[in-house]
Amino acid sequence: MNRTDRLLAMLLELQGREWTRGAQLAATFGISLRTVYRDVLALSESGVPVISLPGRGYQLMPGYFLPPLHFTLEEASLLSFGLDAARHLFDADYARAADSAAQKVRAALPEGRRQDVDALRERVRLVDTSPPTSAALGTLRRAVLERRAVVFQYHKLHQAPALRRAEPQGLARVNGVWLLRAHDPERGEDRTFRVDRIEAAQLTAQHFERSARAPAPDPETEQPRQIFVLRFPAFLSRTLSERPSFFQTGRREEREGIVVTLRARDIASVLPWVLSWGGAARVLEPPELRETVRAEARAMLAEP
Numbered sequence: 001m002n003r004t005d006r007l008l009a010m011l012l013e014l015q016g017r018e019w020t021r022g023a024q025l026a027a028t029f030g031i032s033l034r035t036v037y038r039d040v041l042a043l044s045e046s047g048v049p050v051i052s053l054p055g056r057g058y059q060l061m062p063g064y065f066l067p068p069l070h071f072t073l074e075e076a077s078l079l080s081f082g083l084d085a086a087r088h089l090f091d092a093d094y095a096r097a098a099d100s101a102a103q104k105v106r107a108a109l110p111e112g113r114r115q116d117v118d119a120l121r122e123r124v125r126l127v128d129t130s131p132p133t134s135a136a137l138g139t140l141r142r143a144v145l146e147r148r149a150v151v152f153q154y155h156k157l158h159q160a161p162a163l164r165r166a167e168p169q170g171l172a173r174v175n176g177v178w179l180l181r182a183h184d185p186e187r188g189e190d191r192t193f194r195v196d197r198i199e200a201a202q203l204t205a206q207h208f209e210r211s212a213r214a215p216a217p218d219p220e221t222e223q224p225r226q227i228f229v230l231r232f233p234a235f236l237s238r239t240l241s242e243r244p245s246f247f248q249t250g251r252r253e254e255r256e257g258i259v260v261t262l263r264a265r266d267i268a269s270v271l272p273w274v275l276s277w278g279g280a281a282r283v284l285e286p287p288e289l290r291e292t293v294r295a296e297a298r299a300m301l302a303e304p
Helices: 003-014 022-029 033-045 073-089 092-108 111-123 137-146 234-242 267-275 287-301
Strands: 050-053 057-060 148-154 162-174 177-184 189-194 198-207 226-232 248-254 257-264 282-285
Touching: 003 022, 003 033, 003 057, 022 033, 022 057, 033 050, 073 092, 073 111, 092 137, 137 148, 137 162, 137 198, 162 189, 226 234, 226 267, 234 248, 234 257, 257 267, 267 287, 282 287
Parallel strands: none
Antiparallel strands: 050 057, 148 162, 148 198, 162 177, 177 189, 226 257, 226 282, 248 257
């Protein structure tokens, strides 16, 4: 990276941040602290209002905005594709924001670059066949931002809907499914909820403090967990990579086939994924999962 590119990248690094230490800039760009000092001085001499405070680092003066940026074809195309994807993944408010942002990006491009991006978009399409976005997503997103508790009806497999209260910590989209990580004050623990199973979500007036734990659902760190082990034929290796379970924490190749390990709160959490493989899945443990699969198979074959 030449110095001109580095100065622009450093300016982008400072944009929108409260304080950035010199050591952090040095590590980011692979340069010495002495070079950081010279680069910051060069930015200041060029008219960029950089504030320096000992012990805190650097910050751009509040209210300073970058001049219009010149996107390469790859950058402009990536922004366009990303906004197309976001339009379908989020709620209606964010879909409108994606449309507005796409118009602004397109308007900022010179005519020739705009034509190239339009031509590429005609030939490259992003198709998302996942279920429609839950109507609750917008409410949950607002609850995360405003740190407000929510109440909602939650539908679990083979159970009646239950009224739940939760303190949303974060949202994550995993394998085509939106997940909500939240603290459950009634149970006194963190839980993960599938957003597509949430209905009638309502904000409450109660505010809460954010947890110090990671806001995104993570099957490795959520406890307590049960271990489920299954074996699949070796020829399904590629298909298993294309259809992983959110609860999958391990996979190994053996002579008899591919052994997959899942960690989940209960059998109901992994049962739909296990059943989706039909006879290709062999349950190694626990025995309770094997018996549950047998019971489901018998129920499916029962006379109407």
